[in-house]
Amino acid sequence: MNQYVVCRLEDILPETGVCALIEGKQVAIFRTKDNKLFALDNYDPFSQANVLSRGLVGGTTVTNDGGIDEAVLYVASPIYKQRFNLATGQCLDDNSVMLATYDVELDISFEGNDVIIKYEQLETSSTTLLEIEAV
Amino acid sequence: MSSTIVSKAGKTKLVVIGNGMVGHHFIERAVEKGLHDQFEIHVFAEEDRPAYDRVYLSSYFEHKDVSKLNLVDLSRYEDAQIQLHLNQRITNIDAANQCISTEEGTQIDYAELVLATGSYPFVPPIPGREHPHCHVYRTIKDLDDILSTAEKPKVKKGVVVGGGLLGLEAAKALVTLGLETYVVEFAPQLMGVQLDAAGGDILKRKIEALGVKVLTGKNTKAIIDNTLSDEASCHLTMQFADDTSLDTDMIVFSAGIRPQDSIIKSNPECGIEIGTRGGILIDEACRTNAPNVYAIGECAVWDNTVFGLVAPGYSMASICAAQIAGDHAQTFTGADMSTMLKLMGVDVGSIGDAHGATENSLSYLYQNPVEGIYKKLVTTADNKRLLGAVLVGDTEDYNNLLQLFLNDIDLPAHPESLILPNVEKPTMGIENLPDSATICSCYNVTKGAICAAVEDGAYTMAEVKSCTSAGTGCGGCAPMVKDTLGYQLTALGFEVNNDLCEHFAYSRQELYSLIRVQGIKTFDALLDEHGSGHGCEICKPTVASILASCWNDYVLKPELTPLQDSNDYYLGNIQKDGTYSVVPRVPGGEITADKLIILGQVAKEFNLYTKITGGQRVDLFGARLDQLPDIWTQLVDAGFETGHAYGKSLRTVKSCVGNNWCRYGVDDSVGLALRLEDRYKGVRSPHKIKMGVSGCTRECAEAQSKDFGIIATENGWNLFVCGNGGMTPRHGELFATDLDTDTVVKYIDRIIMFYIKTADKLQRTSKWRESLEGGLEYLQAVIIEDSLGIAEELESQMQLLIDNYVCEWKATITDSEKLKRFRHFVNSEQGDDNVVFVTEREQIRPATDIEKAKILATELS
Ligand code: SRM
Ligand SMILES: Cc1cc2nc3c(=O)[nH]c(=O)nc-3n(C[C@H](O)[C@H](O)[C@H](O)COP(=O)(O)OP(=O)(O)OC[C@H]3O[C@@H](n4cnc5c(N)ncnc54)[C@H](O)[C@@H]3O)c2cc1C
Ligand code: SF4
Ligand code: FES
Numbered sequence: 001m002n003q004y005v006v007c008r009l010e011d012i013l014p015e016t017g018v019c020a021l022i023e024g025k026q027v028a029i030f031r032t033k034d035n036k037l038f039a040l041d042n043y044d045p046f047s048q049a050n051v052l053s054r055g056l057v058g059g060t061t062v063t064n065d066g067g068i069d070e071a072v073l074y075v076a077s078p079i080y081k082q083r084f085n086l087a088t089g090q091c092l093d094d095n096s097v098m099l100a101t102y103d104v105e106l107d108i109s110f111e112g113n114d115v116i117i118k119y120e121q122l123e124t125s126s127t128t129l130l131e132i133e134a135v
Numbered sequence: 136m137s138s139t140i141v142s143k144a145g146k147t148k149l150v151v152i153g154n155g156m157v158g159h160h161f162i163e164r165a166v167e168k169g170l171h172d173q174f175e176i177h178v179f180a181e182e183d184r185p186a187y188d189r190v191y192l193s194s195y196f197e198h199k200d201v202s203k204l205n206l207v208d209l210s211r212y213e214d215a216q217i218q219l220h221l222n223q224r225i226t227n228i229d230a231a232n233q234c235i236s237t238e239e240g241t242q243i244d245y246a247e248l249v250l251a252t253g254s255y256p257f258v259p260p261i262p263g264r265e266h267p268h269c270h271v272y273r274t275i276k277d278l279d280d281i282l283s284t285a286e287k288p289k290v291k292k293g294v295v296v297g298g299g300l301l302g303l304e305a306a307k308a309l310v311t312l313g314l315e316t317y318v319v320e321f322a323p324q325l326m327g328v329q330l331d332a333a334g335g336d337i338l339k340r341k342i343e344a345l346g347v348k349v350l351t352g353k354n355t356k357a358i359i360d361n362t363l364s365d366e367a368s369c370h371l372t373m374q375f376a377d378d379t380s381l382d383t384d385m386i387v388f389s390a391g392i393r394p395q396d397s398i399i400k401s402n403p404e405c406g407i408e409i410g411t412r413g414g415i416l417i418d419e420a421c422r423t424n425a426p427n428v429y430a431i432g433e434c435a436v437w438d439n440t441v442f443g444l445v446a447p448g449y450s451m452a453s454i455c456a457a458q459i460a461g462d463h464a465q466t467f468t469g470a471d472m473s474t475m476l477k478l479m480g481v482d483v484g485s486i487g488d489a490h491g492a493t494e495n496s497l498s499y500l501y502q503n504p505v506e507g508i509y510k511k512l513v514t515t516a517d518n519k520r521l522l523g524a525v526l527v528g529d530t531e532d533y534n535n536l537l538q539l540f541l542n543d544i545d546l547p548a549h550p551e552s553l554i555l556p557n558v559e560k561p562t563m564g565i566e567n568l569p570d571s572a573t574i575c576s577c578y579n580v581t582k583g584a585i586c587a588a589v590e591d592g593a594y595t596m597a598e599v600k601s602c603t604s605a606g607t608g609c610g611g612c613a614p615m616v617k618d619t620l621g622y623q624l625t626a627l628g629f630e631v632n633n634d635l636c637e638h639f640a641y642s643r644q645e646l647y648s649l650i651r652v653q654g655i656k657t658f659d660a661l662l663d664e665h666g667s668g669h670g671c672e673i674c675k676p677t678v679a680s681i682l683a684s685c686w687n688d689y690v691l692k693p694e695l696t697p698l699q700d701s702n703d704y705y706l707g708n709i710q711k712d713g714t715y716s717v718v719p720r721v722p723g724g725e726i727t728a729d730k731l732i733i734l735g736q737v738a739k740e741f742n743l744y745t746k747i748t749g750g751q752r753v754d755l756f757g758a759r760l761d762q763l764p765d766i767w768t769q770l771v772d773a774g775f776e777t778g779h780a781y782g783k784s785l786r787t788v789k790s791c792v793g794n795n796w797c798r799y800g801v802d803d804s805v806g807l808a809l810r811l812e813d814r815y816k817g818v819r820s821p822h823k824i825k826m827g828v829s830g831c832t833r834e835c836a837e838a839q840s841k842d843f844g845i846i847a848t849e850n851g852w853n854l855f856v857c858g859n860g861g862m863t864p865r866h867g868e869l870f871a872t873d874l875d876t877d878t879v880v881k882y883i884d885r886i887i888m889f890y891i892k893t894a895d896k897l898q899r900t901s902k903w904r905e906s907l908e909g910g911l912e913y914l915q916a917v918i919i920e921d922s923l924g925i926a927e928e929l930e931s932q933m934q935l936l937i938d939n940y941v942c943e944w945k946a947t948i949t950d951s952e953k954l955k956r957f958r959h960f961v962n963s964e965q966g967d968d969n970v971v972f973v974t975e976r977e978q979i980r981p982a983t984d985i986e987k988a989k990i991l992a993t994e995l996s
Contacts, residue, residue, distance in 0.1 A: 006961060006962050007961045007962055011955070011961055012961070013693060013696055013697055014697065015697035015698075016696065016697045018960075018961035019959060019960055019961060020960060020961055020962050021960040021962060021963040021965060026960075026967070026969075029961075032669075033659070043969075047711060047713075048969075048984065049711065049712050049713035049969065050713055050959075050967050050969045050970075051701075051709070051713040054701045054704065054705070054709070054713075055672075055701070056671070056672040056675055056676070056697075056698075056700065056701075057669075057697070058669060058670060058671030058672050058673075058675070059638075059668050059669025059670065059671060060637060060668075060669075060671060061637070061668075071668070071669075073669060076671075076672040078700070078701030078702075078709050079709060079711065079713075081672065083672075
């Protein structure tokens with residue numbers, strides 16, 4: 001498991017996101033008003049731009065596959081407004097789209113309030129471009 | 136030159152003379168009945184354009200857009216192979232040989248002939264009436280002629296001859312054109328056809344309050360042309376039989392209409408019978424006495440009556456089409472002539488036998504001279520049925536009474552309660568009406584038909600109108616159509632919901648009041664008090680906008696920042712590739728050479744794409760997030776401010792060069808534009824606001840397409856409001872005339888604050904104005920007459936916003952905390968490698984995916 005200290009909690013305003021560069025990969029990290037942290041791809045597949053960290057955070061209720069209502073938090077892309085579940089990366093407006101998510105934690109053991117991303121393996125952010133070239 | 140139009144393919148011809156409202160309606164019904172398969176259909180029209188909505192003719196003065204009046208979808212004519220011959224007047228009918236001829240001599244034989252020639256305006260035979268400043272009021276061409284006279288220099292006064300329904304409408308139009316307006320009526324009262332003397336009197340006072348001077352009992356003897364005399368101040372003088380006179384620059388005759396039967400009158404040998412007072416005689420099948428010849432609409436006379444309204448004409452058109460198709464069941468048996476005056480500011484309604492002419496009828500009266508209200512009911516001798524009604528000054532009861540009248544419904548025990556104020560009215564609620572009750576008489580649409588349309592999915596007024604046509608004629612029935620829609624929606628179990636989003640069970644207007652009244656300053660406080668859940672991308676920016684509209688705090692205050700849409704958050708418009716645009720304010724489009732050079736230098740240094748915008752300023756595109764602060768530092772240092780191109784706030788005040796340079800300019804349009812732009816910059820509102828100021832009526836600044844448009848005249852500024860370009864263009868409406876500059880500013884202050892107070896989220900002023908019940912008059916009453924007593928409050932609220940203005944970019948570049956936000960990565964100084972430009976026309980643009988892939992491939996190899 002790789003660990004990566006991204007920034008300090010104060011660097012992220014509550015209810016907003018920042019973008020971190022981790023081994024060439026762009027990861028959007030969000031902090032909610034109750035200090036929960038979420039991390040997912042910064043790349044918005046609908047606009048093909050690296051912008052999700054600049055989206056608005058919202059909450060809604062969705063009915064899951066089991067027919068149960070659950071409260072979810074999401075980010076709405078600043079370009080065409082598609083919403084992505086912060087916890088799962090699932091696009092709420094298009095079932096077929098799902099973004100990668102990452103474990104993100106607040107490390108209070110040493111200096112306190114470090115935002116840490118944990119991951120097994122990251123793809124490089126250029127993948128999408130290479131895929132297009134392959135088409 | 137003489138020729139003949141011969142049918143091809145052995146089809147015989149169905150010929151229609153006249154493509155007015157009724158002639159066109161006939162074509163639609165005929166196509167519905169499949170007559171175009173049976174006949175080759177030819178339509179001859181004297182006017183140079185296909186049928187248009189004469190009922191709304193006067194609106195042409197507001198929008199000057201012919202297409203808004205058009206009724207004909209030419210492709211539908213084409214599909215049905217209808218041959219429309221414009222500009223072709225028919226001058227002769229040979230009924231014996233079933234043949235007609237055009238002015239040019241072309242002959243057309245017919246199997247069936249329909250006369251739909253309408254009427255012509257009656258001009259009393261007064262000497263001098265041929266003067267080029269004398270007009271009539273019936274066609275678009277007439278209105279164009281009136282306009283061109285009104286626009287001539289020195290034309291200041293206008294007289295309408297005739298105080299009937301149309302005359303008053305024409306008078307209102309002259310007022311709109313800025314003329315000092317008179318109505319001269321021969322009879323002792325106005326609207327003699329519909330009103331009795333007392334009603335006419337109240338109406339007169341109301342019309343005078345609109346600024347129209349009314350002269351009744353005046354018989355015009357002569358019109359004197361003053362153009363050759365040196366002393367005369369006006370173009371014309373009207374001399375009356377009582378030896379008084381009136382000076383004017385233009386006359387519009389609206390002294391009644393006459394059925395257009397000239398084809399027959401000039402060819403009596405055709406044998407078609409006309410009535411003693413003109414008009415083509417028809418029977419209940421709309422047939423004339425000549426075989427296979429029909430007449431419909433205003434040219435027709437049935438049972439000694441000419442029907443000067445469009446609804447009876449439409450019934451005739453339907454009946455006639457059915458008759459020709461061989462369906463003889465439907466016949467014409469007269470029509471309801473109830474009317475509601477469309478005049479703005481004066482409400483007049485007349486139903487059935489308004490004069491109480493029916494033998495033994497009873498009349499009930501209510502009169503309130505202070506408020507200018509007059510109401511009369513005419514009932515049968517036994518008090519059981521309504522025969523007629525007159526309403527002046529208050530037409531709230533119109534639809535209710537009309538339903539009682541049309542459906543022959545029993546009157547309540549005390550019929551007077553129907554018109555008395557302050558009593559519980561036995562209203563004809565929609566639920567009490569039978570399905571067969573006619574709601575829209577113009578298109579003969581019943582309650583049942585509207586309910587059925589709603590059941591089939593027409594859930595909005597717009598949809599109901601387009602499926603049933605109800606409400607698209609005179610518009611008088613619109614409130615009832617709306618009620619019927621509401622009634623049926625409720626019956627179907629719908630709840631009418633105006634909630635902002637799932638987090639707030641309030642409309643934008645309600646939230647505004649809560650925030651304002653309770654002094655709420657943050658989103659979280661509002662959510663705690665009045666909302667639920669987390670908030671979302673709908674309520675957050677809306678609340679941010681309301682907070683800004685109320686308190687105008689710096690939008691990037693920490694507690695406000697997370698609410699802002701990306702555009703407000705980064706103080707720039709996000710582009711498709713995630714870069715931003717930079718739009719400095721260039722007030723009124725006026726800019727020094729030095730400042731232009733700075734813009735050029737900045738663009739060059741940061742390699743930005745440069746474009747002159749539609750708003751008279753320069754947009755610099757392609758700035759990365761991390762470049763924005765440096766770019767703005769340079770701009771702010773050079774004296775530029777943010778242009779709020781990203782905000783729901785004032786954008787630009789477009790101006791023309793004005794009287795400093797332009798030879799036609801009558802006032803300093805740039806000066807006013809600068810003052811307005813400086814005053815309202817940064818004021819957050821439900822949607823963006825645009826303004827324009829022109830130095831004269833040539834209107835080079837296109838002010839009438841803006842939310843606020845100001846045009847200089849010799850007598851001061853004319854203020855237009857609630858115009859819009861964009862998706863649904865709307866011409867601004869003339870709100871007030873001849874204002875001094877301070878009054879312009881005062882009115883705009885009040886309107887903007889009132890808009891902020893009452894508009895829906897993301898509702899431009901045009902849509903807001905259309906949603907205002909009571910329309911323009913209501914807005915004028917609130918703003919000019921202060922009818923709600925809030926004018927002072929609105930002004931002081933605006934002053935607070937103006938006092939709290941900060942240039943957001945200036946505040947941002949001097950705050951190192953804020954600047955941290957303008958980095959692409961929180962943990963690296965690098966830029967976004969997905970932002971790639973290519974060069975086109977010597978400037979950058981975002982690379983396409985294919986281009987990006989190619990660039991990447993070359994870099995990798
Ligand atoms: C740059 C410009 C086009 C140009 O190259 O000329 C422009 C560009 C945009 N317009 Fe516009 N509009 C521009 C003049 C206009 C005009 C013309 C005018 O103002 O005289 C109109 C029609 C007039 C009107 O608004 O009544 C106009 C009607 C719209 C609309 C439709 C509004 C409507 O009520 O229907 C939108 C969409 C919206 O606001 O929801 C829009 C939205 C936009 C947005 C903000 C779309 C977006 O969200 O990305 C564009 C981004 C601007 C940027 O990145 O800086 N733009 N836009 C013009 C900037 C003017 C300025 O200096 O501020
Ligand atoms: C300002 C105004 C406001 C009105 N408001 C209302 C209202 O609120 N409610 C209402 O019900 N009605 C209203 N009306 C009346 C309504 O417009 C008429 O009832 C309706 O237009 C009648 O239709 P029509 O087809 O019979 O006549 P028109 O619409 O006049 O059409 C007749 C057409 O035939 C053409 N024509 C005539 N002779 C010939 C010929 N020899 N050869 C070829 N073509 C010929 C004419 O040029 C004309 O285009 C209003 C009218 C005006 C002018
Ligand atoms: S609007 Fe009038 S004053 Fe202004 S530039 Fe045009 S012509 Fe000149
Ligand atoms: S009654 Fe005229 S539009 Fe309905």
